[in-house]
Amino acid sequence: MDGSWRLWAHGFVRVRLIGESDNAQAVLREAAAAGMPLYRVRAEPDEGLTFVLSAPDFLRLRRILRRHRCRVRIVTKGGFPFLRKRIVRRKALILSALLFVAALAAASSLVWEVRIEPSEHISKEEIRAAAAAEGVRRFQWIARLDEPQDLARRIAARLPDAAWVGVDRHGTMITIKVVEARKPDPRPLENPRDLVAKTDAVITRIVAENGRPVVRRHERVRKGDVLISGVIGTDERRQAVVAKGEVRGLVWHEYEIVSPLVRKAKTYTGNRKDRLWLVIGNRALRLTGYGGEPFAKSDIRSEYAPWRLLRWELPLGTLRERELEVAFEEVRVTVAEAKEAGLARAREELLAKAGEDARILHEKILHEEAGNGKVKVKVLFEVDQPIAEERPIVWPSA
Amino acid sequence: MPHVGRKLRKWTAHLLDLPGDVTLGLPRVTLIGRMWLLVENHAGVLHFSSRRLTLSTSHGVLEIDGRNLVIRMIGAAEVIVEGEIDGFRFHGGAFQDSP
Numbered sequence: 001m002d003g004s005w006r007l008w009a010h011g012f013v014r015v016r017l018i019g020e021s022d023n024a025q026a027v028l029r030e031a032a033a034a035g036m037p038l039y040r041v042r043a044e045p046d047e048g049l050t051f052v053l054s055a056p057d058f059l060r061l062r063r064i065l066r067r068h069r070c071r072v073r074i075v076t077k078g079g080f081p082f083l084r085k086r087i088v089r090r091k092a093l094i095l096s097a098l099l100f101v102a103a104l105a106a107a108s109s110l111v112w113e114v115r116i117e118p119s120e121h122i123s124k125e126e127i128r129a130a131a132a133a134e135g136v137r138r139f140q141w142i143a144r145l146d147e148p149q150d151l152a153r154r155i156a157a158r159l160p161d162a163a164w165v166g167v168d169r170h171g172t173m174i175t176i177k178v179v180e181a182r183k184p185d186p187r188p189l190e191n192p193r194d195l196v197a198k199t200d201a202v203i204t205r206i207v208a209e210n211g212r213p214v215v216r217r218h219e220r221v222r223k224g225d226v227l228i229s230g231v232i233g234t235d236e237r238r239q240a241v242v243a244k245g246e247v248r249g250l251v252w253h254e255y256e257i258v259s260p261l262v263r264k265a266k267t268y269t270g271n272r273k274d275r276l277w278l279v280i281g282n283r284a285l286r287l288t289g290y291g292g293e294p295f296a297k298s299d300i301r302s303e304y305a306p307w308r309l310l311r312w313e314l315p316l317g318t319l320r321e322r323e324l325e326v327a328f329e330e331v332r333v334t335v336a337e338a339k340e341a342g343l344a345r346a347r348e349e350l351l352a353k354a355g356e357d358a359r360i361l362h363e364k365i366l367h368e369e370a371g372n373g374k375v376k377v378k379v380l381f382e383v384d385q386p387i388a389e390e391r392p393i394v395w396p397s398a
Numbered sequence: 399m400p401h402v403g404r405k406l407r408k409w410t411a412h413l414l415d416l417p418g419d420v421t422l423g424l425p426r427v428t429l430i431g432r433m434w435l436l437v438e439n440h441a442g443v444l445h446f447s448s449r450r451l452t453l454s455t456s457h458g459v460l461e462i463d464g465r466n467l468v469i470r471m472i473g474a475a476e477v478i479v480e481g482e483i484d485g486f487r488f489h490g491g492a493f494q495d496s497p
Contacts, residue, residue, distance in 0.1 A: 025443065025444070025445055025446065028443050028446060028472070029442045029443045029444070032442065032443060032472045032473060032474060032477075033442055033474060034474075035473075035474050037471060037472060037473040037474075038469065038471070038472045039470065039471050039472075040468060040469070040470060040471075041446065041468065041469035041472060042448075042468050042469075043446055043447045043448040043467070045448075047447075049446070051469075
């Protein structure tokens with residue numbers, strides 16, 4: 001209503017009218033009539049008038065003043081034109097202020113830190129290099145960077161071992177997070193090879209995964225014979241490959257077992273004696289259980305329990321000792337039992353040697369003899385077991 | 399001729415049912431509380447002090463009394479007075495010089 005923004009835009013002055021009272025009233029009258037709005041007209045106690053008017057109007061007011069022989073004194077000036085004049089006068093200050101704002105704006109539109117969250121197999125330098133190649137590095141303009149999703153995608157394309165890359169910009173800091181792809185364990189390197197027979201056998205099963213099977217089922221092989229050949233092709237197309245496959249065969253193992261007819265066993269009689277010791281440092285004081293050692297043969301089991309104070313272990317404690325009487329018993333076994341025990345041991349031994357998946361098909365007792373407190377047995381096992389063994393191909397002689 | 403023009407305007411105002419301040423330049427006084435007084439269609443300031451503002455209008459002299467009066471804004475046709483306003487009155491229909 002009072003047009004304060006227009007006053008400010010055109011500039012305004014607050015003036016004090018000096019002159020005779022009647023003349024001052026006339027100036028007020030004429031100024032308003034001439035279309036010069038006056039603002040905040042105040043009658044001072046000494047009959048003077050102060051008012052505010054716009055700077056262009058102030059220049060026009062001069063004529064009216066002259067006619068009525070009045071003078072004005074400017075009290076204050078304000079508004080945009082005066083402000084501009086002041087700004088121009090303090091050029092350096094304003095310029096430096098602008099420079100400061102510009103520097104602040106520039107500094108905050110730079111990337112100041114690229115933080116890389118550590119990952120296990122991909123080194124930070126590798127990630128940093130990949131990011132730098134896509135423009136994500138220190139002192140880069142933020143405006144020149146693409147959307148984080150695009151950046152993440154392109155950085156991921158540069159890191160073959162990364163399953164996922166996350167780029168997150170927070171102010172002037174960029175965080176790169178890399179999730180590694182889980183890779184299968186590298187396969188061991190293998191040289192071209194043949195599979196040959198470990199022992200003499202009759203083939204029961206042959207499956208070639210890689211290579212050329214040379215023998216067939218029911219065929220008899222000798223130790224060192226080629227079962228699956230790693231040499232494939234003929235003439236100039238010949239090449240050596242890694243032979244792979246499963247070959248099983250019947251193998252005969254002959255065992256000579258000696259099994260005793262008397263078995264010694266250790267038993268506890270049930271008699272016992274307890275002793276309690278007080279341990280101080282590395283010395284022990286017996287508290288109970290005096291009376292010597294009552295048993296001829298015995299096992300002693302002892303348990304030391306140190307005393308504790310809160311969480312510290314004291315150099316004091318009790319030692320509990322329990323002495324158990326032992327008796328050795330001799331058990332006579334029959335020939336059949338001794339033979340069976342020996343065979344069982346032989347079977348275990350055989351399976352341990354031939355492999356987990358070996359199967360005993362037949363066992364034949366060739367010879368049996370009892371005497372001198374033991375049983376002697378000669379036994380032949382027929383075992384179905386894997387017989388393949390690797391043998392490298394020495395090119396080109398193979 | 400102004401006489402004829404005025405009659406014509408009065409007739410139009412009557413015909414169109416328009417308020418007089420719009421067509422005839424009648425003074426319009428708006429008092430807001432006791433603090434602000436707005437006078438439209440005034441014809442000039444005759445006198446102003448902190449206790450009294452005298453305005454000339456087409457229908458006589460308007461006197462506004464009060465204390466600590468300040469003219470917030472004065473233009474060619476309107477005046478806004480601010481202060482503790484006690485009252486205002488008109489002096490007849492005749493022009494007068496400042497009292």
